Amino acid sequence: MTGPSGDPTDTVVAGDSGSDLIQLRGLRTVGTHGVLPEEQSRAQPFEIDLDLAVDLGPAGRSDVLADTVDYAGVAAAAAAIVAGPPSFRLLEAVAGAVADATISADPRITSVTVSLRKLHPPLAVDISTVGVRITRHR
Secondary structure (H helix, E strand, C coil): CCCCCCCCCCCCCCCCCCCEEEEEEEEEEEEEECCCCCHHHHHHEEEEEEEEECCCCCHHHHHHHCCCCHHHHHHHHHHHHHHHHCCCCHHHHHHHHHHHHHHHCCCCCCCCEEEEEECHHHHHHHEEEEEEEEEECC
């Protein structure tokens, strides 16, 4: 196999491109985050999606859990941040804390994208979710 330069010695190994992802979708938990007093005193439902950039080549070749990120631990850490304490006023701050916890969970995670949604927010309009999406790199 030849690499990007066309030189056979410049090889590209599957999983080294930075495009491998572990995806966690629809993680639901409750928390007390928001600007309004009612948001800070009454737990509300949140939903989290995570995209973890990880080289999945080693695990794909070995089929051994130790060669990849244990996403059960990452999911538990993200849920614990949202469940609090502490309580945050802004979704941006909650998402940032989730991103920090995720990146810290395993040195093989090179970046994380966090999508955080508050379900049924207390707004004066009919809206099902509000949310933010952030990406952080190691």
